[in-house]
Amino acid sequence: MGLFAELRSSISRVSASLFADDSEPKRIGIYGPPNAGKTTLANRIARDWTGDAVGPESHIPHETRRARRKENVEIKRNGKTVNIDIVDTPGVTTKVDYSEFLEHDMEKDEAVRRSREATEGVAEAMHWLREDVDGVIYVLDSTEDPFTQVNTMLIGIIESRDLPVLILANKTDLGESNIQRVSNAFPQHETIPLSALEGENMDEVYEKIAEYFG
Amino acid sequence: MPETTSEGGPGDGVQIDLISGARMSGKTSMEKIRMILDGVRDGKIVVLETGLTPDEESKLIEVTMTEINPDDFTGIEIESFPQSETNDTSLLGRLMGKQSSSKLTVIGPANQIQSLHKDETLISALVSRK
Numbered sequence: 001m002g003l004f005a006e007l008r009s010s011i012s013r014v015s016a017s018l019f020a021d022d023s024e025p026k027r028i029g030i031y032g033p034p035n036a037g038k039t040t041l042a043n044r045i046a047r048d049w050t051g052d053a054v055g056p057e058s059h060i061p062h063e064t065r066r067a068r069r070k071e072n073v074e075i076k077r078n079g080k081t082v083n084i085d086i087v088d089t090p091g092v093t094t095k096v097d098y099s100e101f102l103e104h105d106m107e108k109d110e111a112v113r114r115s116r117e118a119t120e121g122v123a124e125a126m127h128w129l130r131e132d133v134d135g136v137i138y139v140l141d142s143t144e145d146p147f148t149q150v151n152t153m154l155i156g157i158i159e160s161r162d163l164p165v166l167i168l169a170n171k172t173d174l175g176e177s178n179i180q181r182v183s184n185a186f187p188q189h190e191t192i193p194l195s196a197l198e199g200e201n202m203d204e205v206y207e208k209i210a211e212y213f214g
Numbered sequence: 215m216p217e218t219t220s221e222g223g224p225g226d227g228v229q230i231d232l233i234s235g236a237r238m239s240g241k242t243s244m245e246k247i248r249m250i251l252d253g254v255r256d257g258k259i260v261v262l263e264t265g266l267t268p269d270e271e272s273k274l275i276e277v278t279m280t281e282i283n284p285d286d287f288t289g290i291e292i293e294s295f296p297q298s299e300t301n302d303t304s305l306l307g308r309l310m311g312k313q314s315s316s317k318l319t320v321i322g323p324a325n326q327i328q329s330l331h332k333d334e335t336l337i338s339a340l341v342s343r344k
């Protein structure tokens with residue numbers, strides 16, 4: 001950050017705390033690996049508090065290829081209102097092979113375009129994480145092994161920026177869901193189980209959002 | 215295979231570059247990332263004695279993404295050992311650069327690494343020729 005940008009942001013931070021009521025909403029990035037349920041969660045939050053959705057969900061990885069923002073989502077919890085902008089990001093990865101999309105019945109042209117969009121989206125999401133995000137909701141598919149290099153690196157990056165982070169163990173409705181494995185992987189953070197699809201345990205999710213990002 | 219030889223080394227071998235912490239220490243983040251990606255795009259396995267800082271890792275992902283293309287680069291595989299108990303997250307520790315110290319890191323081309331497996335004490339890579 002340049003000196004002026006830094007000054008500006010520290011001034012806006014000070015004024016934000018002085019005039020907490022009409023402060024700028026916090027920008028909360030929803031990060032995590034592809035297919036974890038980030039968009040499903042973003043849509044549920046947006047529908048619960050604003051009435052409309054953020055973007056399409058799909059079982060095909062890299063459905064979200066451009067970060068999508070839902071602004072001014074007001075979440076009310078325990079007499080407190082938090083105002084956040086939700087940014088649904090593309091699933092972070094270190095590799096994208098267009099030929100994997102061919103297995104999902106896609107023509108080559110479409111697969112190549114999809115992978116190009118995915119790589120641009122991930123690059124953008126990484127850039128934002130360094131510049132432009134006030135807090136992170138990190139979504140994991142709790143049926144999958146959380147000990148991946150991408151998860152470790154991302155959590156490390158988030159920690160190094162001192163961003164508040166909530167870890168969500170998603171898809172608890174599935175039999176193979178293993179919440180303990182997720183909390184063991186990141187014992188330094190709080191893990192909240194949920195099913196974004198079924199809407200299970202959303203009360204606790206909202207409580208924690210208010211607590212962490214309010 | 216016909217006459218084409220890879221730039222990574224003679225014939226169809228796999229070249230492994232072990233890069234010492236000393237060699238990395240004088241470089242800027244972008245120089246480090248360039249060195250890693252140039253090596254990996256040539257089909258090499260790059261092993262870093264001291265790894266990257268979180269900030270550098272995020273830039274590595276970002277630059278990797280911008281270079282992926284359907285013709286010859288599908289991205290990277292990367293594994294490193296966790297920073298164990300010596301991880302010092304205090305401000306002083308961070309200023310001293312402890313965050314990136316002794317974090318052995320292995321990086322290779324995604325299309326050549328068939329599996330990269332890790333536990334606390336072992337990183338194991340199965341590499342195919344180009």
Ligand SMILES: Nc1nc2c(ncn2[C@@H]2O[C@H](COP(=O)(O)OP(=O)(O)OP(=O)(O)O)[C@@H](O)[C@H]2O)c(=O)[nH]1
Binds near residue numbers: 041
């Ligand atoms: N069973 C179950 N499925 C879920 C849950 N949340 C999401 N899914 C499914 O998981 C798949 C991926 O969901 P998305 O929300 O598109 O995942 P994403 O993390 O946004 O994926 P990318 O945008 O590709 O990174 C879809 O088929 C969802 O219906 C859940 O809580 N339970």
Ligand SMILES: [Mg+2]
Binds near residue numbers: 038040057064091
């Ligand atoms: Mg999505």
